[in-house]
Amino acid sequence: MVYSRKQFLQNSAILLAATMYSSTFASQKNKALLAFSTLGCPDWSFQQIIDFAVANGYSGLEIRGIKRQMDLTKCDEFSSPERIKATLSLMKEKGLKFVNLGASANMHFHEGPDKEKSITEAKAFIDLAQKINCPYVRVFPNKFPKDRTKDQTIQTVAENLLTLGKYAKERNVTVLLETHGDFSGSDDILRVMKAASHPNIALVWDISNMWTITKESPDVVYKKLKKYIVHTHIKDAKLNGDKLQYSLLGKGDVPIFEAIDILYKDGYKGYYSFEWEKLWHPEIAEPEIALADYPKAMKNHFNF
Secondary structure, three states: OOOOHHHHHHHHHHHHHHHHHHHHHHHHHOOOEEEEEHHHOOOOOHHHHHHHHHHOOOOEEEEOOEOOEOOHHHOHHHOOHHHHHHHHHHHHHHOOEEEEEEEEEEOOOOOOHHHHHHHHHHHHHHHHHHHOOOOEEEEEOOOOOOOOOHHHHHHHHHHHHHHHHHHHHOOOOEEEEEOEOOEOOHHHHHHHHHHOOOOOEEEEEEHHHHHHHHOOOHHHHHHHHHHHEEEEEEOEEEEEOOEEEEEOOOOOOOOHHHHHHHHHHOOOOOEEEEOOOOOOOOOOOOHHHHHHHHHHHHHHHHOO
């Protein structure tokens, strides 16, 4: 078949348009998912939180307290089936998703009331996560008690995680262990995750928590832990001797964009959740500044 110049140009234009559409679709499809933790805005109402999220290009919310109430089961938004229904309706209207619930449960307790309290709290958060269609509940490892060996504590953390993992499986929720506290070294975390192997147990990679303590490169950490990572906590900080000062993204010493690039290039599908620790560190920048800066910094980095 012989094509005229006009047909050739028309076909070329169609192919070019299709290529551009495909490229645009791919860029949207691979767009980094942004969320923020409500730890960064401890005095905001839920309405303020969701309005700010929408206005600043977030698609997910990580709930770590509302109006300084850290027990989410006691928050008005989740206090009854009717209130949960209204909350979910509002989230749907705004195009937002709950991506993680942050419990204060510690997994290092071997026995006693502290262990019972942590397991009970984590289970209550798992129940709530099921009700609000939230995939994850975060817990802490957290300490290496001086009266027990490291091996004993790692086994305890794994056993407690397995208890929660089995409970979460029946509710279609996954329990996430955060790289936190004494468990900031990749080898310790890896041992726990291997000992607690379960389809409903995974990992929150808090890059800053680990690097500011161990100085392990993100590449080394990721190669060891990548099979477990489904969620991330993103923040930056400056180191001044032994003192840590949180900073806006890209303004600190943490190789945070190195870690973000490793995740992105390896096809990470989870959220990049900004954890601005305003509740614990009231001296740092106000949420109106920090939570607005984060998506700008991420969009500039990814050029979307």
